[in-house]
Amino acid sequence: xxxxxxxxxxxxxxxxxxxxxxxxxxxxxxxxxxxxxxxxxxxxxxxxxxxxxxxxxxxxxxxxxxxxxxxxxxxxxxxxxxxxxxxxxxxxxxxxxxxxxxxxxxxxxxxxxxxxxxxxxxxxxxxxxxxxxxxxxxxxxxxxxxxxxxxxxxxxxxxxxxxxxxxxxxxxxxxxxxxxxxxxxxxxxxxxxxxxxxxxxxxxxxxxxxxxxxxxxxxxxxxxxxxxxxxxxxxxxxxxxxxxxxxxxxxxxxxxxxxxxxxxxxxxxxxxxxxxxxxxxxxxxxxxxxxxxxxxxxxxxxxxxxxxxxxxxxxxxxxxxxxxxxxxxxxxxxxxxxxxxxxxxxxxxxxxxxxxxxxxxxxxxxxxxxxxxxxxxxxxxxxxxxxxxxxxxxxxxxxxxxxxxxxxxxxxxxxxxxxxxxxxxxxxxxxxxxxxxxxxxxxxxxxxxxxxxxxxxxxxxxxxxxxxxxxxxxxxxxxxxxxxxxxxxxxxxxxxxxxxxxxxxxxxxxxxxxxxxxxxxxxxxxxxxxxxxxxxxxxxxxxxxxxxxxxxxxxxxxxxxxxxxxxxxxxxxxxxxxxxxxxxxxxxxxxxxxxxxxxxxxxxxxxxxxxxxxxxxxxxxxxxxxxxxxxxxxxxxxxxxxxxxxxxxxxxxxx
Ligand SMILES: *[C@@H]1O[C@H](CO)[C@@H](O)[C@H](O)[C@H]1NC(C)=O
Ligand SMILES: *[C@@H]1O[C@H](CO)[C@@H](O)[C@H](O)[C@H]1NC(C)=O
Ligand SMILES: *[C@@H]1O[C@H](CO)[C@@H](O)[C@H](O)[C@H]1NC(C)=O
Ligand SMILES: *[C@@H]1O[C@H](CO)[C@@H](O)[C@H](O)[C@H]1NC(C)=O
Ligand SMILES: *[C@@H]1O[C@H](CO)[C@@H](O)[C@H](O)[C@H]1NC(C)=O
Ligand SMILES: *[C@@H]1O[C@H](CO)[C@@H](O)[C@H](O)[C@H]1NC(C)=O
Numbered sequence: 001x002x003x004x005x006x007x008x009x010x011x012x013x014x015x016x017x018x019x020x021x022x023x024x025x026x027x028x029x030x031x032x033x034x035x036x037x038x039x040x041x042x043x044x045x046x047x048x049x050x051x052x053x054x055x056x057x058x059x060x061x062x063x064x065x066x067x068x069x070x071x072x073x074x075x076x077x078x079x080x081x082x083x084x085x086x087x088x089x090x091x092x093x094x095x096x097x098x099x100x101x102x103x104x105x106x107x108x109x110x111x112x113x114x115x116x117x118x119x120x121x122x123x124x125x126x127x128x129x130x131x132x133x134x135x136x137x138x139x140x141x142x143x144x145x146x147x148x149x150x151x152x153x154x155x156x157x158x159x160x161x162x163x164x165x166x167x168x169x170x171x172x173x174x175x176x177x178x179x180x181x182x183x184x185x186x187x188x189x190x191x192x193x194x195x196x197x198x199x200x201x202x203x204x205x206x207x208x209x210x211x212x213x214x215x216x217x218x219x220x221x222x223x224x225x226x227x228x229x230x231x232x233x234x235x236x237x238x239x240x241x242x243x244x245x246x247x248x249x250x251x252x253x254x255x256x257x258x259x260x261x262x263x264x265x266x267x268x269x270x271x272x273x274x275x276x277x278x279x280x281x282x283x284x285x286x287x288x289x290x291x292x293x294x295x296x297x298x299x300x301x302x303x304x305x306x307x308x309x310x311x312x313x314x315x316x317x318x319x320x321x322x323x324x325x326x327x328x329x330x331x332x333x334x335x336x337x338x339x340x341x342x343x344x345x346x347x348x349x350x351x352x353x354x355x356x357x358x359x360x361x362x363x364x365x366x367x368x369x370x371x372x373x374x375x376x377x378x379x380x381x382x383x384x385x386x387x388x389x390x391x392x393x394x395x396x397x398x399x400x401x402x403x404x405x406x407x408x409x410x411x412x413x414x415x416x417x418x419x420x421x422x423x424x425x426x427x428x429x430x431x432x433x434x435x436x437x438x439x440x441x442x443x444x445x446x447x448x449x450x451x452x453x454x455x456x457x458x459x460x461x462x463x464x465x466x467x468x469x470x471x472x473x474x475x476x477x478x479x480x481x482x483x484x485x486x487x488x489x490x491x492x493x494x495x496x497x498x499x500x501x502x503x504x505x506x507x508x509x510x511x512x513x514x515x516x517x518x519x520x521x522x523x524x525x526x527x528x529x530x531x532x533x534x535x536x537x538x539x540x541x542x543x544x545x546x547x548x549x550x551x552x553x554x555x556x557x558x559x560x561x562x563x564x565x566x567x568x569x570x571x572x573x574x575x576x577x578x579x580x581x582x583x584x585x586x587x588x589x590x591x592x593x594x595x596x597x598x599x600x601x602x603x604x605x606x607x608x609x610x611x612x613x614x615x616x617x618x619x620x621x622x623x624x625x626x627x628x629x630x631x632x633x634x635x636x637x638x639x640x641x642x643x644x645x646x647x648x649x650x651x652x653x654x655x
Contacts, residue, residue, distance in 0.1 A: 025165035025168070051132055054177075058126060058171060060125065066420055066424070070427055073597075140158065140164070142162040204404070228484065252585075254585045260594075261581075265347070266315065268341060285324075298349050399430055402568075431594070447463065465545075494549075524538070529628075580598070592654075608640075
């Protein structure tokens with residue numbers, strides 16, 4: 001495919017022979033790609049008069065400093081520790097400069113696009129202008145083509161690169177639609193969706209089977225007389241009391257519940273059943289019968305009872321039963337329920353609701369991967385001005401996502417955008433927890449081939465890193481199980497064939513963060529995994545996960561009126577969220593900040609000593625044994641499972 005001949009002329013002669021651009025500025029390549037995404041092929045040039053909603057995402061001036069800012073408020077040795085930012089301060093720090101807006105505007109004006117056509121978003125992060133393909137080709141020095149893929153239909157995208165004047169390029173993050181394969185050709189409102197629903201990409205549903213007799217359930221909730229006996233009962237059935245015992249969490253009564261917060265995210269159709277919460281509480285925390293989470297609806301989110309099945313109910317029942325029982329009756333738990341029954345939701349719906357500026361950051365969510373509002377398929381019709389929920393949900397101190405996906409499903413830009421937002425939440429004092437998935441070094445059972453595509457079979461032998469656990473600004477939570485033969489900690493990495501293999505490994509996208517440098521290098525040096533660099537990112541330069549873990553095996557859960565035995569990092573994540581909520585309570589009561597982004601703190605040697613180091617087991621997947629748990633941090637259980645009372649005492653010593 002050849003580049004626009006018009007553009008070559010500009011570059012060769014240094015002046016414009018083929019357009020209205022009088023700017024003397026040199027054009028530079030702004031973005032390029034080396035190959036067309038798998039399965040797509042160009043079918044023809046795009047008609048010159050098709051109208052494109054051109055969106056120009058302006059550079060956020062300080063985004064390259066987001067890590068530095070985050071470390072200032074999160075590193076235990078930093079004088080700024082705990083001095084979290086307000087949402088207004090975050091908005092201000094990352095708002096594009098007036099200069100950027102002016103430069104881009106005057107370039108568009110000089111390109112003969114009238115001022116009445118140029119629109120700016122309220123938060124000033126992007127500029128929108130409707131242009132024909134002909135105008136876009138001239139502006140960007142490229143050619144637009146219609147591309148086709150059998151299962152996905154047609155998209156309009158430009159050839160291998162596009163250009164901007166040199167003086168404009170530095171102020172622009174990206175322009176869409178250009179290289180992304182997400183601008184549907186002639187997508188009509190009535191057309192059936194031809195992209196996968198978010199629920200295919202984001203999964204949490206833990207596996208479960210019917211529990212042994214529920215009469216056994218009550219027994220393990222008694223006073224502790226013989227720890228060995230009690231723990232071996234917990235090995236059969238986990239209950240809230242087991243987790244209190246395992247993790248030194250026996251003495252928690254909230255002191256300032258009204259000043260503290262924890263939120264559990266659920267993506268519809270996942271929903272809890274009120275009768276299941278009461279069945280659980282009646283057994284394990286009788287004073288909580290009748291208690292419900294504080295409900296916050298995002299983008300049409302409903303606690304649906306239209307369809308009731310284990311797939312619909314286990315996740316939410318599990319998350320809420322354990323989080324609510326562990327923080328107890330006086331601490332409210334907020335439920336962020338995202339998405340309606342038609343469209344479902346992606347985590348981006350939740351981030352938009354927590355931070356209004358995310359709605360438009362870098363041109364907003366990806367219409368190919370995130371729900372679109374008003375929903376063309378008849379779901380949530382949205383709000384008049386913003387179209388969907390932006391900045392409508394309260395920021396919690398701890399945010400728990402029992403979902404996971406794969407790096408391989410997304411583009412680097414999509415993941416970096418979401419990951420930067422997690423950093424901003426950290427800046428505002430939010431602890432963001434993500435489960436690392438239940439398939440070991442694989443994703444939902446699939447692995448990567450040489451081209452980086454997910455699938456199963458003999459060609460798919462490369463480990464598939466989980467996302468967003470590989471984002472360096474979230475805390476990834478793995479799973480363990482009781483193993484009373486294992487010395488010292490009585491836990492090993494969670495592995496139960498067909499049910500759970502704790503997600504862990506090394507990113508292909510994100511670089512190794514400073515807080516993890518020592519432990520990751522120690523692991524790779526002392527316990528080199530027996531795999532080549534074609535099997536996993538062995539460079540030693542990439543973000544590794546999980547960060548920590550908690551028990552995730554044989555949770556006793558009431559779901560659809562039955563007692564179930566449930567397995568998953570979906571279970572360990574809300575449990576960890578409850579523990580950090582208790583630590584926040586102690587700090588807030590002492591007049592201190594929430595713990596916010598915890599990774600730089602928990603990797604310090606004094607805090608690592610307050611975790612049980614898990615040294616047995618591995619996380620099989622992709623036809624291998626996966627990685628092995630070893631002394632110190634490992635890509636199976638992270639730095640281990642928490643000793644909550646010890647951690648609380650350490651966190652109280654920080655400013
Ligand atoms: C606790 O129970 C185990 C197993 O039943 C038994 O071997 C051990 O002696 C008991 N320990 C105490 C202190 O009673
Ligand atoms: C918990 O939520 C309920 C219902 O909104 C409210 O009445 C109560 O005051 C809240 N408790 C605390 C401690 O904030
Ligand atoms: C349990 O611990 C023992 C002793 O350390 C170990 O040999 C065994 O592999 C562990 N079991 C699992 C399932 O990890
Ligand atoms: C390994 O990770 C680094 C940092 O994230 C990345 O730059 C590199 O491309 C990755 N290598 C492979 C083979 O994915
Ligand atoms: C808790 O919140 C109340 C009301 O906002 C405030 O008056 C009180 O000082 C707070 N207490 C602590 C310990 O932060
Ligand atoms: C639990 O934490 C307390 C407080 O730090 C500590 O004194 C105690 O030894 C811990 N118990 C266990 C079993 O680790």
